Amino acid sequence: MKKIGIQQIIDHVAEMCIEANTFLSADMMEGLHRAKGSEESENGKEILETMLCNFEVAKNKNIPICQDTGMVVMFVTFGQDLTIVGGSLEEALQAGVAKGYEQGYLRKSVVADPFIRTNTGNNTPAVIHYQVVAGDGLKIKILPKGFGSENTSALKMLKPSDGMAGVKEFVLQTVETGSPNACAPIVVGVGVGGTMEKAAIMAKEALSRPLGKHNPLGHIEALEDYLLEASNALGIGPMGLGGINTVLGVNVEVFPTHIAGLPVAVNITCYVNRHVEREL
Amino acid sequence: MAVVEIKTPLDKKTRKKLRAGDHVRISGIIYTARDAAHKRMMEALEKGLPLPMDFADEIIYYVGPCPAKPGEIIGSAGPTTSGRMDIYTPELLDRGLAGMIGKGNRSERVINSMMSNDAVYFACVGGAGALLQDCIKSVEIIAYEDLGTEAIRKIEVEDFPAIVVIDTLGNNLYETERKKFTNKLWI
Numbered sequence: 213m214k215k216i217g218i219q220q221i222i223d224h225v226a227e228m229c230i231e232a233n234t235f236l237s238a239d240m241m242e243g244l245h246r247a248k249g250s251e252e253s254e255n256g257k258e259i260l261e262t263m264l265c266n267f268e269v270a271k272n273k274n275i276p277i278c279q280d281t282g283m284v285v286m287f288v289t290f291g292q293d294l295t296i297v298g299g300s301l302e303e304a305l306q307a308g309v310a311k312g313y314e315q316g317y318l319r320k321s322v323v324a325d326p327f328i329r330t331n332t333g334n335n336t337p338a339v340i341h342y343q344v345v346a347g348d349g350l351k352i353k354i355l356p357k358g359f360g361s362e363n364t365s366a367l368k369m370l371k372p373s374d375g376m377a378g379v380k381e382f383v384l385q386t387v388e389t390g391s392p393n394a395c396a397p398i399v400v401g402v403g404v405g406g407t408m409e410k411a412a413i414m415a416k417e418a419l420s421r422p423l424g425k426h427n428p429l430g431h432i433e434a435l436e437d438y439l440l441e442a443s444n445a446l447g448i449g450p451m452g453l454g455g456i457n458t459v460l461g462v463n464v465e466v467f468p469t470h471i472a473g474l475p476v477a478v479n480i481t482c483y484v485n486r487h488v489e490r491e492l
Numbered sequence: 493m494a495v496v497e498i499k500t501p502l503d504k505k506t507r508k509k510l511r512a513g514d515h516v517r518i519s520g521i522i523y524t525a526r527d528a529a530h531k532r533m534m535e536a537l538e539k540g541l542p543l544p545m546d547f548a549d550e551i552i553y554y555v556g557p558c559p560a561k562p563g564e565i566i567g568s569a570g571p572t573t574s575g576r577m578d579i580y581t582p583e584l585l586d587r588g589l590a591g592m593i594g595k596g597n598r599s600e601r602v603i604n605s606m607m608s609n610d611a612v613y614f615a616c617v618g619g620a621g622a623l624l625q626d627c628i629k630s631v632e633i634i635a636y637e638d639l640g641t642e643a644i645r646k647i648e649v650e651d652f653p654a655i656v657v658i659d660t661l662g663n664n665l666y667e668t669e670r671k672k673f674t675n676k677l678w679i
Contacts, residue, residue, distance in 0.1 A: 253673055258515075262623065262653070263620060265620075266617070266619065266623040267622075269622040269625075270622035275558070275561060275564075276567065276568040276622065277619060278618075278619040278620075279557050279569050280556075280570075317567055318558060319559065320640070320641070321556075360595070360618060363573070392596050392597055393573045393575060393597070395595065395619050445675035447671065447672065447673035448670055451595065452596065452597070452670070453615070453657070453669050454665075454668075454669025454670050455669075455673050456673055456675075482619055
């Protein structure tokens with residue numbers, strides 16, 4: 213039976229938090245270069261150039277790309293035959309976040325109580341979603357989520373009769389209202405179906421799908437293409453200052469739902485779209 | 493693109509000359525404040541207490557920086573979303589605040605208050621925290637130290653890059669620029 217010690221988990225999580233906040237992923241880099249090439253707005257071009265320049269400074273100085281180093285969201289896929297040695301998996305994951313945010317000089321942005329609002333001092337707790345699967349693997353996906361974009365996200369319980377047209381309208385409305393504040397060009401994660409919380413979790417995880425990779429279902433791929441083109445026709449552009457690159461990608465996930473419902477969640481993230489994944 | 497060099501503090505004459513769309517480089521002292529500092533300032537005003545500083549002709553930068561690495565004076569320091577400060581901003585504009593630096597649109601109430609107080613709103617590139625950190629030459633916490641990243645800091649900046657997005661006449665780049673690129677075939 214495979215065993216993993218908690219220290220190994222703590223160290224990996226700490227490294228992943230720092231990596232996600234300091235280095236841009238290859239898919240986002242490619243998407244932003246493509247945007248810069250196609251952008252028609254002078255402001256937009258200059259803004260995209262500044263963004264690309266900022267990645268270089270962050271990499272060279274080994275400091276965070278953005279000061280909002282986020283609240284950490286994790287997707288953990290846990291093989292049921294795996295044994296964790298030395299403590300609990302949850303505690304190890306949280307300790308890894310605390311270590312990474314301290315060692316990496318990342319901003320601690322989490323407050324303990326949403327009303328009293330005292331900073332917890334180590335950026336924990338992270339929001340962790342677990343999936344238990346067959347086997348003895350451990351896959352950890354980390355998405356430090358900035359709130360400039362998180363605040364522009366939305367969820368709506370549509371009626372089955374609203375159908376595809378209703379989903380399109382709600383996603384575009386959310387993009388139109390949110391993207392000037394969310395550090396466009398944004399990435400849009402959409403979850404359709406399931407229950408209220410299932411839709412929201414799918415929308416979040418959809419953000420970690422590499423840019424340009426489509427949903428394998430034909431009608432969902434077509435929906436992704438439509439939403440991307442329609443969003444970029446809004447004219448909002450980089451940082452909302454005009455242009456044809458408002459959205460870099462739309463990733464839609466679907467799940468079976470109830471005969472009475474059509475839940476839709478839209479999770480928006482900025483052009484940095486931090487996501488790092490490791491298999492231990 | 494022409495760049496306007498401006499120095500703080502910003503008097504009304506200088507503010508009135510700036511137009512939405514101008515690219516500027518700001519040098520001099522500016523002050524950081526975001527959600528929690530604004531809230532605390534408003535609580536002070538409600539109790540009839542003085543604000544920690546005189547905002548006349550000064551600029552507030554909406555930022556909560558990262559901690560400084562050893563050998564640095566501040567960590568990454570890009571703008572946060574300005575709209576969350578909308579409910580507090582007119583109070584400060586009425587006390588002479590010259591301008592704000594942040595990202596994203598402002599409410600109609602803030603824009604009206606900016607017009608009557610001859611104030612300017614600048615945006616800089618969100619997320620460009622590492623690049624903007626380079627423009628910060630000195631840092632001093634002047635109030636609410638217990639708020640950590642949200643404390644009020646007096647910072648000296650050099651050639652801090654920003655764009656005038658709402659000017660003293662209420663011209664708003666978020667509205668004018670978007671119209672130029674909206675594809676009407678789709679809308």
